[in-house]
Amino acid sequence: MSIVDWFAKKEKTNATSTKLNIPGDVWIKCPSCGEILFQKDLESNAKVCPKCQHHFRLSAFERIELLADPTSFVEVDSSISPIDFLTFSDTEPYQARIHKSQSKSLSKDAVITGSATIQGIPVQLAVMDFGFMGGSMGAVVGEKITRTIERGVATQNPVIVVASSGGARMQEGIMSLMQMAKTSVALQQLARVKVPYISIMSDPTTGGTSASFATLGDINLVEPGALVSFAGPRVIEQTIRQKLPKGAQRAEFLLHHGMVDRVVHRKELPTTIAKLLRVLMIPTGGAHETTPL
Amino acid sequence: MKRLPFEKPLSELLDKIEQLKTLSQTEGIDLTSEIAKIEERADAVRRDLYANLTPIDVVQIARHPNRPDAISLATLMLTDWTELHGDRQFADDPSIIGGLGLMGSHRVMLIGHQKGHDTKENIYRNFGMPHPEGYRKALRLMQLADRFNIPIVTLIDTPGAYPGLAAEERGQAEAIARNLKEMAGFRVPIISVVIGEGGSGGALGIGVGNRLLMLQYAVYSVISPEGCASILFRDAKKADIAAKALRITASDIYSLGVCHGILPEPLGGAHHHWQETASTIQSACITELNRYQSWSSDAIIEERFQHFRKLGPFIENNEPANMPTFC
Numbered sequence: 309m310s311i312v313d314w315f316a317k318k319e320k321t322n323a324t325s326t327k328l329n330i331p332g333d334v335w336i337k338c339p340s341c342g343e344i345l346f347q348k349d350l351e352s353n354a355k356v357c358p359k360c361q362h363h364f365r366l367s368a369f370e371r372i373e374l375l376a377d378p379t380s381f382v383e384v385d386s387s388i389s390p391i392d393f394l395t396f397s398d399t400e401p402y403q404a405r406i407h408k409s410q411s412k413s414l415s416k417d418a419v420i421t422g423s424a425t426i427q428g429i430p431v432q433l434a435v436m437d438f439g440f441m442g443g444s445m446g447a448v449v450g451e452k453i454t455r456t457i458e459r460g461v462a463t464q465n466p467v468i469v470v471a472s473s474g475g476a477r478m479q480e481g482i483m484s485l486m487q488m489a490k491t492s493v494a495l496q497q498l499a500r501v502k503v504p505y506i507s508i509m510s511d512p513t514t515g516g517t518s519a520s521f522a523t524l525g526d527i528n529l530v531e532p533g534a535l536v537s538f539a540g541p542r543v544i545e546q547t548i549r550q551k552l553p554k555g556a557q558r559a560e561f562l563l564h565h566g567m568v569d570r571v572v573h574r575k576e577l578p579t580t581i582a583k584l585l586r587v588l589m590i591p592t593g594g595a596h597e598t599t600p601l
Numbered sequence: 602m603k604r605l606p607f608e609k610p611l612s613e614l615l616d617k618i619e620q621l622k623t624l625s626q627t628e629g630i631d632l633t634s635e636i637a638k639i640e641e642r643a644d645a646v647r648r649d650l651y652a653n654l655t656p657i658d659v660v661q662i663a664r665h666p667n668r669p670d671a672i673s674l675a676t677l678m679l680t681d682w683t684e685l686h687g688d689r690q691f692a693d694d695p696s697i698i699g700g701l702g703l704m705g706s707h708r709v710m711l712i713g714h715q716k717g718h719d720t721k722e723n724i725y726r727n728f729g730m731p732h733p734e735g736y737r738k739a740l741r742l743m744q745l746a747d748r749f750n751i752p753i754v755t756l757i758d759t760p761g762a763y764p765g766l767a768a769e770e771r772g773q774a775e776a777i778a779r780n781l782k783e784m785a786g787f788r789v790p791i792i793s794v795v796i797g798e799g800g801s802g803g804a805l806g807i808g809v810g811n812r813l814l815m816l817q818y819a820v821y822s823v824i825s826p827e828g829c830a831s832i833l834f835r836d837a838k839k840a841d842i843a844a845k846a847l848r849i850t851a852s853d854i855y856s857l858g859v860c861h862g863i864l865p866e867p868l869g870g871a872h873h874h875w876q877e878t879a880s881t882i883q884s885a886c887i888t889e890l891n892r893y894q895s896w897s898s899d900a901i902i903e904e905r906f907q908h909f910r911k912l913g914p915f916i917e918n919n920e921p922a923n924m925p926t927f928c
């Protein structure tokens with residue numbers, strides 16, 4: 309699906325919900341400050357609460373719309389779809405979960421990939437979608453992110469990955485774990501050709517995703533308030549048998565502990581990325597050739 | 602020695618043997634032939650039990666408290682073994698050990714998760730659950746090996762990386778991720794062996810090798826069967842079902858193409874015979890290391906890359922790709 313189709317579908321869903329005029333669809337309570345927000349206002353404000361700056365989660369296409377220059381995004385690898393190769397079944401067969409998620413989604417799995425420009429700079433872009441099975445990483449996510457990195461190697465375009473994921477997809481067993489290795493091995497190749505990789509962590513980035521490509525950026529950026537952790541807060545609370553301090557494992561905690569370069573407001577992301585890339589991408593020698601002051 | 606739940610039919614016979622042995626000693630009666638008869642039966646029962654293990658039985662063997670640990674195996678497999686300590690940044694994590702030695706004629710840097718055999722040892726070793734400094738120690742030692750062109754052998758045996766606040770503060774996720782990326786770039790061959798529990802990212806953090814071998818009763822999983830049961834099956838008691846569904850035994854991991862070989866264990870599991878287990882691992886590692894003797898560093902890196910590149914089945918344009926053989 310192209311982004312145009314997606315906008316068409318988005319317009320349609322918006323029209324339906326407005327027509328239904330169910331209060332819950334139109335008004336949203338900010339989980340952070342409790343402010344009652346008109347959905348349209350929230351959407352026109354990059355899904356950031358105007359009162360407290362709480363960053364609501366974005367779908368992959370909403371993210372692309374905010375990050376990429378208008379009409380610059382060209383999706384690739386959109387036909388890659390998951391397969392239930394273990395015939396896994398928990399409270400529900402994995403195959404049924406795939407169908408259900410795909411029918412609610414505009415994509416076949418939890419990541420959208422393609423090329424785009426950000427303030428005129430060509431990039432290879434991968435954006436995860438928490439809405440698709442909790443953004444869990446199985447073979448499709450691993451393959452598409454690996455291909456994005458490989459396109460970075462081939463085109464010399466910087467690679468931007470926006471993480472939003474609860475971790476590995478357990479329904480794919482050991483193969484989901486192997487996607488951590490696969491994507492990280494690809495990043496080693498990218499590092500060798502000296503093409504920059506910027507990782508953007510959005511809420512949440514946990515488990516296998518945080519313990520692989522998401523924390524391996526040449527530059528790691530994180531959205532305000534985002535939960536970024538290896539182990540989830542509940543698991544830790546069970547282990548240490550006490551409540552975690554407020555703000556633990558959130559973006560500002562990560563900055564304080566030296567795990568990220570910057571906490572960046574969603575609206576500032578394109579400018580921040582472009583500024584960084586402009587400096588990083590100056591050809592070798594270019595900066596040195598200028599006469600020192 | 603701790604008897605496992607599935608060994609119950611064996612347990613009665615073993616008790617009987619012990620009783621007869623005590624009786625023969627205290628009363629001075631010769632019961633040799635009676636004991637031999639029961640031992641024979643016990644062996645038959647054991648063979649039968651071990652021929653019909655369920656995945657959760659295998660998990661119990663993999664976690665047996667007397668299973669050979671990394672340091673003991675290093676001592677048995679290597680000559681001139683010297684343990685090395687510390688990440689040079691924060692601490693020395695006793696959950697991951699490493700050091701230099703000779704395996705046959707091969708120089709090796711051996712790295713492994715370290716569990717204990719009793720409560721005291723396990724508290725010191727944090728039950729084999731590393732903090733970030735453990736992964737950073739492993740990285741430092743692997744970089745040292747790479748610089749001196751010394752092959753790396755890693756022994757995997759962990760329930761997982763430690764899920765604690767201090768571990769988070771010091772960047773558990775980053776420490777593991779960094780190892781995955783850096784291991785991909787080393788010019789020396791890396792042989793990884795799962796000797797017990799291969800617990801998720803905590804295992805993978807020292808597991809990005811050219812070759813992955815598994816002991817017969819070792820397991821390798823994205824999540825513990827108990828964790829999977831409580832999250833996906835909404836019932837922690839369904840660990841046996843989860844263990845089966847996740848396909849975590851050596852033969853499953855082998856048919857999925859994730860591991861390259863299965864190393865047989867003595868009857869009843871590795872905990873019955875450390876020396877034999879060490880010999881098996883040692884000879885398998887030497888065979889692997891011999892393979893690389895004339896390889897270029899580029900070929901070694903490329904082999905490792907290609908192994909991980911092809912893992913993960915999906916459908917593209919209605920055609921399955923990367924399908925493992927058993928599917």
Ligand SMILES: [Zn+2]
Nearest residue numbers: 338341357360
């Ligand atoms: Zn608010």
